[in-house]
Amino acid sequence: MRDGGGGSPTVVVPDGSFTDEDRRAFPATKGTSHAVFFTVERDRVLLRFFTGEGELPACGHGTVAALAVLAERADVPDYRVTLSAGGREFGGRAVRRAEGFEASFDPGPVTLRDPTAVEGELIASLVPESVGPAVVASVGRPRVLVPVRTRADLDAFTPDLDRIREVCDRLGLLGCYVYTVPDTDGRVAARMFAPSIGVPEDVANANSTACLAAYLSRETLIVDMGDSLSSPATIIATTRPGPDGPRVDVGGIATT
Structure with a gap:
């Protein structure tokens, strides 16, 4: 969300005796891009995303x-929990604010690498307006980060979604995250295209924002997304050194 509105609507469901086909159907049924299913155990909460x-x-x-929903169910002002998803456990937190829940989590270690020569040529064909080197970044699944100069350039960018899907499928990438060179105050705008997973353009993408924060080596990074979809969102990432690479906490404001 941003300024009390917008954001990326997501279905949050207590998991049950669903088949994976049932789970895949939830986003379309509810008019969202994603659904998250949770199971509360004694000392952690299991999450699955579809x-x-x-x-x-x-x-x-x-x-x-999910953190906003869990915090609301717990009815405490400062909710902290261990989450389990994608084969790893990590911490999450949600603090009640006047405008909703300020939720954040640790997405895991970020790995960064330069594209190979072949990858670089293919990636360049996706964003001809790029003004700098692309980087392949991962917090479990790789995606490509590509810079453009200004917010006007980002707004004007018209993606070839078929081409993005073709290249991402060929290279094993989640999607293409296009971002602006940071403003003088360090703020960035971004758009995330992931047709390979059924999301032509994502309103808000926290994991890619965590990757960008690690790549830019910024202690705090504020990223605006969703404006092109008339659903503005702001994501905040803070970076710290870690034993196996940069570690990031990332999140934003959510309402239920």
């Missing part, structure tokens, strides 16, 4: 949405 294309090992805004 789009219409299938299950995802991780989903940043789905995690934020």
Whole structure:
């Protein structure tokens, strides 16, 4: 969300005796891009994420949405929990604010690498307006981060979704995250295209924002997304050193 509105609607469902086909159907049935299913255990909460294309090992805004729902159910002002998703456990937190729940989590270690020569040529064909080197970044699943100069350039960018899907499928990428060179105050705008997982354009993508924060080596990064879809969202990432690479906490404001 941003300024009390917008954001990426996500279905949050107590898991039950659903088939995976049932779970894939939830987003379309509810008019959202993603659904997250949770199971409360004694000392942790299990999360599973689905789009219409299938299950995802991780989903940043789905995690934020789940934390808001769990915090509301717990009815405490400062909710902290251990989450389990994609084969790993990590911490999550949601603090009640006047405008909703300020939720954040640790998406895991970020790995960064330069594209190979072949990858670079293919990626360049996706965003001809790019003004700098692309980077392949991962918090469990790789995606490509590509810079453009200004917000006007980002707004004007018209993606070839068929081409993005073709290239991402060929290279094993989740999607293409296009971002602006940071403003003088360090703020960035971004758009995430992931047709390979059934999401032509994502309103908000927290995991890719965590990747960008690690790549730019910024202690705090504020990223605006969703404006092109008339659903503005703001994601905040804070970065700290870790034993196996940069570690990031990422999140935003969510309402239920």
